[in-house]
Amino acid sequence: MRNLVPVLAVLGAILALWYAAVAPMNIRGALDQAERSGAVVVPEGSAVRARTGTWALVFGNTEHLGLAYALDRPRLPTPGQVAHELWKTTGEMALNGRAMSKRSLLYHGWITLQSTFWGFLLGTTLGILGAVAIVYSRVVDMSLMPWAIISQTIPIVALAPMIIVLSSQMGIEGRGVPKAIISAYLCYFPVLVGMVKGLRSPSASQLDLLQTYSASGAQAFFKLRLPASVPYLFTSLKIGVAAALVGTIVGELPTGAISGLGARILIGDQFGTPLAIWAALVAAAVLAGALVTLLDLAQRVTLRRMGMQG
């Protein structure tokens, strides 16, 4: 809680900077619009203005500055415009009973969330299984671990279109599966690394103690290694879920998807509606925040029940 005041102060400063930046960013568009509607603009003609400095335009046309904050298609929308657009495509539509309409961000967020969930599930499963294999088999450790690291240095976006082509050729309908694969690709690695660390975290003396109890391998795994790895697991799950969301949006961006938050960004770009892009970005940020917070809560509850954290 002691961080609340500084965080709010920094957020306020960011908002103030944002508002201040709107005028110079949008001044050209605003002056073009003002001139078309017959107002007097200094200097006249957008060709002349293209050679004039931005600040000269801002201070030469102070009476038109208000327009820069109310453009339909701004280069940089104000936070208020973004919030309004976001409300218009979520809350307002929900109130009108059209929460799942194709124009609603709730619908697109739901699509993205589904793919993220399956990708997260797949990636986490692969990560945990891989970690168990690595901890228990030296061959797997030696041959798989370097490739796991290399796999993360390969930009997944390069592969994304190929994954979609391949899965559509293999007769998989829709984009859910390829998107989930892409997000699993980004999500498995933090889980793998965290779980390897976690499963190896019991000390030699703890393992020896279990041996003196003549515990079997399975018992040692379920009673010592697995519980010991839980804190590591949750830390990597939080990174993993954020990565899975990035993966899903990356999977939606370059591939001509029509639903999902990434697709909203793509469509907003193609139709020249920047407000739609910004609203989708904010929605994605909210989604990411919600997912990480949810896992954080799960972590606190679980660790408290396990007696690992006061």
Place this chain on the structure above:
Amino acid sequence: MIWLWGALAFWAAAWFVNARIAASPVRDTKGARIVVPVLFGITLLVLWEGLVRAFAVSPVILPAPSAVAQTFAASTTILWEDFRQTVIKGAMSGFAIGASAAFVTAILIDRSSFLTRGLLPIGNFVAALPIVGIAPIMVNWFGFDWQSKSAVVVVMVFFPILVNTVQGLREAEAMQRDLMRTYGASYLQTLVKLRLPAAMPFIFNGLKIATTLALIGAIVAEYFGSPTRGMGFRISTGVGSLSIDLVWAEIAVAALAGTVFYGIVAWIEKRVTFWHPSQRR
């Protein structure tokens, strides 16, 4: 069918060899650490080649590695041009600008505990966001050429490096700082001789995360508009025109570039943080 059985036999043989190496006393030597993963990688390629040939998969769906290698060798000029456009102009410049900006910002805000407490949670949050989504906005602001790609990369790499650097700067212990004070060290001396070296493992952690992000950002931004060159451009048009082997060649370049980029940063890290426990042998 000979291809399928051959590939499977190779797999079994390679696994056997790897298992023998891993169980033998040479397993901790440097050679074994290289041979085992390389053999594993070759096995994957052989399996891919064998499956594609055995099931006569059409080259417009999945070309065999040998076909990709041929295309790669035949189109090195295109690949080099794309590499320069995307990796050197787009990703590298953005990485350099973003990393320096984050580094300077971290050192500046570190002087104020108020700013640190305010920015760190926000930075942590932003670092987890899907920032790639700003690509179309940046292309709109900075045009189609590499400048917009660079801008996307700057924003993407900024926050992970900022957060890691700020965290690293807190790493020097109170005892060590007190020692510097008893030496009468100035702020700058403490920073350069104690706190920056102590922060290096964290900074390099951020830099390593940023290497991958840089390439992702540069390639995604090209999907939203680029001059008629660049890896993202070639991949998206290649998928459309069914020149899939060229797409795979570009993917190979991207993979290579990503690995080498990461390798260079990791190599520098090893030189700089040789004192850190994680680097000890």
